[in-house]
């Protein structure tokens with residue numbers, strides 16, 4: 001059976017749990033990271049020398065990096081249901097998956113850490129607000145893209161919706177100043193109707 005290491009409150013772990021739920025993949029999950037610790041244990045470091053979650057072991061094949069895991073599971077268990085045969089459409093999925101790692105999470109993480117993991121008296125609102133403004137500018141870019149698209153890849157739910165979706169939940173649940181982004185609101189409403197999103201992502205932030 002597929003084994004997944006990682007606390008279920010982590011955005012990157014949730015991406016993997018989400019696709020497992022969408023594709024009905026059975027798995028066993030081990031709590032590591034955050035309050036559970038264990039990332040520096042020698043046995044874990046052997047799995048992922050970066051000491052990060054998620055990690056999977058699929059019948060002896062060990063893999064880390066959440067987006068690589070998504071692509072692997074989608075291909076092996078999903079007949080590529082959440083990617084596209086169309087080269088241009090696939091490039092849009094890839095673009096927004098990369099965008100989450102290189103742009104969006106870079107600004108969302110300091111906001112999340114500042115507001116959720118930092119005691120009120122120690123919060124640096126200058127840093128939080130600056131990062132929030134940058135994140136909102138990025139959400140506005142996605143909002144513009146969603147003008148002509150139901151999902152990020154036109155009419156098909158894809159891996160890009162999973163990668164952006166875990167952060168959308170955080171955006172709406174952080175007490176921050178938000179731009180009025182009608183397409184993001186509409187897309188988020190669609191996400192909230194998916195069983196997997198409800199079960200895996202809609203948890204208190206930590």
Ligand SMILES: N[C@@H](CCC(=O)N[C@@H](CS)C(=O)NCC(=O)O)C(=O)O
Nearest residue numbers: 010011012033034052053054065066
């Ligand atoms: N690029 C990696 C990033 C992994 C990562 O940063 N994971 C975080 C959780 S979201 C982590 O391990 N943090 C330490 C912890 O949770 O204790 C991926 O996408 O898998």
